[in-house]
Amino acid sequence: MNSDLFEAMEVLADEKGIDREVLYEALDAAIVSAYKKNFNSKTNVRVELDSEDGLMKVFARLQVVEEVEDEDLEISLEEAKEIDPSYELGDIVEREVTPRNFGRIAAQAAKQVVTQRVREAERGVIYNDFVDRLDDIMIGTVQRKDQRFLYIHLGKVEGKLPFNEVMPGEVYNVHDRIKVYVTKVENTSKGPQVFVSRTHPGLLKRLFEIEVPEIYEGIVEIKSVAREAGDRSKISVHADDPEIDPVGSCVGQRGQRVQTVVDELNGEKIDIVHYSEDPVVYISNALSPSKVTEVLVDEEEHATTVIVPDNQLSLAIGKKGQNARLAAKLTGWKIDIKSESEAEESGVYNQTGEQDEFEEVLEDFDGEVDND
Known part of the structure; x- marks a missing residue:
């Protein structure tokens, strides 16, 4: 019977992908419980399992004392020395107490405990798999x-x-x-x-990692994602190598790569923009597809005032403020958008030669994509 039990344990370990040590610890606990229950014993016991020979032994563990008060837990020094003269007070003496035909009792009692441990171990394996x-x-x-x-x-x-x-x-x-x-x-x-x-924005990011080899290989990096699922999203991308076009890599030939992502998201519109350490450039790119005249930056408040041509105001803000809201999420900056007329009236903007200089700054970062 013992051999059958050990064989069943091995089969369980292989089928469930569970560490054998976990199963044998469960079997050990089950046998100890079975011994104490079936033989009405409060003795401290140790189980010795030999899976190769199919052997199962139970040993009582008795502490060596001067005067025995509980025979189930203690043994006198005199009796201990009869077993081995080297025993001293406080030592533990082990005595085999394996009952005859105990294997069948142990197997029956172990079934429920082992099943529970197997279930717990299997759950642990599944949990670890999915945490990854x-x-x-x-x-x-x-x-x-x-x-x-x-x-x-x-x-x-x-x-x-x-x-x-x-x-x-x-x-x-x-x-x-x-x-x-x-x-x-x-x-x-x-x-x-x-x-x-x-x-979740992470879904959009992972879809691009799957579709764009340059992202998977680390040549192109997705810096940020802002998403209003089912409607519109923006992602910013960057490449350390100036020879690499990160936006073009994400768009793909004839827009094939981005279209695959769009199809998976049931037509969700996606703007892909160049990332920049310069908030003026980054925010201007993030407000794609609108054109930006100037960006005024307040570093202390981490806020910006963005000035756009009068005919671009509604495009910059977007339907129900969506374009501005996504740009703010993408960049992490507060964005207040004003038309040139509004800015001039409020005195925050004067049309001078500064606009030409601003346009020159943006020239190298013109790579926004709007998939309508």
């Missing part, structure tokens, strides 16, 4: 839905996609395949909980 997928894209299948979540089959675990993390206009049915972004992985008493999203 945090902030990554996974492809799954819609399994079911309730009032709060779409439940996505992701292999060994079911991902939860909250309805407020589904892009506007998207409707999914059971068995539909879907790309999702892993936002959170929790290890709970019910097993690993994986939460996913379709609206």
Whole structure:
């Protein structure tokens, strides 16, 4: 019977991908529990397992004392020295107490404990696997839905996609395949909980990393992402090598690369802009597709006043302020947009030769892309 038990443990370890030490620790605890329960013993015991020979032994552990007060826990110094003269007070004497036919009892008692430990260990393996997928894209299948979540089959675990993390206009049915972004992985008493999203800015970033080899290889870097899922997004990109066009790399030949991302996001418009350490240049690029006349920077307040031609004001602000809002998220700067007429009336702007100088600064950074 012992051999069968050990063989079953080996099969479990291989099938579940669980460390054998974890299983044998569980078996050890189960046998100790079985011994104490079935033989009404409070003795401290140690289990010795020999998987190669299929042997299982139980040893009582007794402390050497001058005068025995509890025979289940103690042994006298005199009796201990009869076993081995080297024993001294405080030592532990081990005595084999394995009952006859104990293997069958141990196997039966161990089943529940080992099953629980196996379940816990398997959950740990799954949790570790999915923690490694945090902030990554996974492809799954819609399994079911309730009032709060779409439940996505992701292999060994079911991902939860909250309805407020589904892009506007998207409707999914059971068995539909879907790309999702892993936002959170929790290890709970019910097993690993994986939460996913379709609206997270990280989804857009990872899609570009997949589609653009230069980003994957580190030649082009995505500096920032601002997203209003299902409607419009902006990303800023940079390349250390001046010979590399980061915007062009993301757009691809005939716009093929960016279009693939747009298609995955069901037509979400994407502006790709050059990143710059200079806030004047960066903010001007971020307000694409509008043209900018001047950017006035307040370093202390981390705020800017952007002046645009009168006929560009509505374009710069965008529908319901969207373009300005996304540009502010992208750059991290507060942005106040004024038309040239408004700026002149308020005295913050005078049309002088400074505009030509401003345009020269921007000349090398003209690479914005607007995918309408």
